[in-house]
Amino acid sequence: MAEHDEDAYHPGTGEYIQIGIILAVLTAIEVVLYFLGIDQRISTPALLALTAMKFLLVVFWFMHLRFDTPLFRRLFFTGAGLAGSVFAAVGAIFYFGPQ
Amino acid sequence: MSAEAVTPEVTAHEGHRTSLGVSNTKLAIWTFIGSECLFFGALISTHLIYVNTRADGPGAEIFDIPFTSVSTFVLLMSSLAMVLALAAIQAGDMRRFRLWILSTGLLGAVFLAGQIYEYTVFFAEGATLPTSPYWSSFFLLTGFHGVHVAFGILMLVAAWASSMSGRLTSAQSETVENLGLYWHFVDIVWILLFTLVYLIPAG
Numbered sequence: 001m002a003e004h005d006e007d008a009y010h011p012g013t014g015e016y017i018q019i020g021i022i023l024a025v026l027t028a029i030e031v032v033l034y035f036l037g038i039d040q041r042i043s044t045p046a047l048l049a050l051t052a053m054k055f056l057l058v059v060f061w062f063m064h065l066r067f068d069t070p071l072f073r074r075l076f077f078t079g080a081g082l083a084g085s086v087f088a089a090v091g092a093i094f095y096f097g098p099q
Numbered sequence: 100m101s102a103e104a105v106t107p108e109v110t111a112h113e114g115h116r117t118s119l120g121v122s123n124t125k126l127a128i129w130t131f132i133g134s135e136c137l138f139f140g141a142l143i144s145t146h147l148i149y150v151n152t153r154a155d156g157p158g159a160e161i162f163d164i165p166f167t168s169v170s171t172f173v174l175l176m177s178s179l180a181m182v183l184a185l186a187a188i189q190a191g192d193m194r195r196f197r198l199w200i201l202s203t204g205l206l207g208a209v210f211l212a213g214q215i216y217e218y219t220v221f222f223a224e225g226a227t228l229p230t231s232p233y234w235s236s237f238f239l240l241t242g243f244h245g246v247h248v249a250f251g252i253l254m255l256v257a258a259w260a261s262s263m264s265g266r267l268t269s270a271q272s273e274t275v276e277n278l279g280l281y282w283h284f285v286d287i288v289w290i291l292l293f294t295l296v297y298l299i300p301a302g
Contacts, residue, residue: 010185010186010189011182012186013183013186016179016182016183016186017179017183019179020175020176020178020179023175023178023179024172024175024176027168027171027172027175027293030168030293030294030298031164031165031168031298033298034164034298035164040299044299047294047298047299048294050294051290051291051293051294051295054175054290055287055290055291058178058283058286058287058290059283059287062178062179062181062182062279062283062286063279063280063283063284064276069120069121071119071121071126071129072121072125072126072129075126075129075130075132075133076129076132076133076136078133079132079133079134079135079136079137080133080136080140082136082137082140083136083137083139083140083141083143084140086137086140086141086144087140087143087144087147089144090144090147090148091147094147094148
């Protein structure tokens with residue numbers, strides 16, 4: 001089956017503004033979490049989760065990956081996955097490696 | 100076939116289709132973005148390797164988180180302005196397109212000015228490129244991101260100037276979409292940097 005993006009759906013202005021507001025609110029929550037000064041064992045996973053949500057909102061809505069051809073999704077997530085592997089390898093070296 | 104016969108076809112279908120049924124230029128920009136993920140992934144990992152190598156220099160305690168939070172908000176809003184510019188050109192509203200594309204560039208310039216100001220504060224605090232591996236990797240990572248933002252601003256201004264001269268019309272909305280993909284990529288890199296480089300180490 002040919003993968004066509006010619007008539008791909010793009011969100012409208014209202015939907016873009018809603019996403020923009022959600023991104024601003026998530027950033028505000030991140031900053032509040034930082035200033036609350038809570039235990040890093042709680043704040044770090046929470047910050048990472050909020051970052052992942054912001055990342056995916058931009059990628060799927062503003063970059064249209066949710067609506068575009070799966071080929072572009074594969075290209076992006078191959079690069080992002082390899083970058084994540086490098087990141088995980090570095091983390092593993094620090095966590096399991098000699099002190 | 101004469102050049103005259105080819106030109107209208109090229110204008111109407113600006114992004115030539117590949118045998119996969121997708122536009123060549125869009126395929127190229129997504130491939131480029133995929134490779135850029137690896138580039139920034141390597142830089143972020145390098146910074147994390149050096150996160151505890153501050154020698155006698157200052158550390159993350161000199162970050163001004165409220166200031167960087169405002170910069171982050173500005174860059175996020177530039178992404179919103181970019182999609183509004185795309186929606187405008189797709190709707191054939193060139194006046195609104197020019198307004199939003201210029202807003203995107205201005206917000207990007209505000210972000211970049213903030214980054215330059217932040218660097219001057221760090222330099223004054225004794226944090227420079229040779230201070231320690233931590234600061235070397237910090238300036239390399241955020242500096243490369245800043246260069247990407249600067250390049251994006253140049254392209255946004257070029258798109259605005261092209262629309263003013265009539266060379267960029269709603270028929271070429273895919274060019275704006277590709278420019279937007281690059282701009283949003285710069286934004287998602289900063290989303291990661293704000294948390295991994297600023298918030299978590301300074302927390």
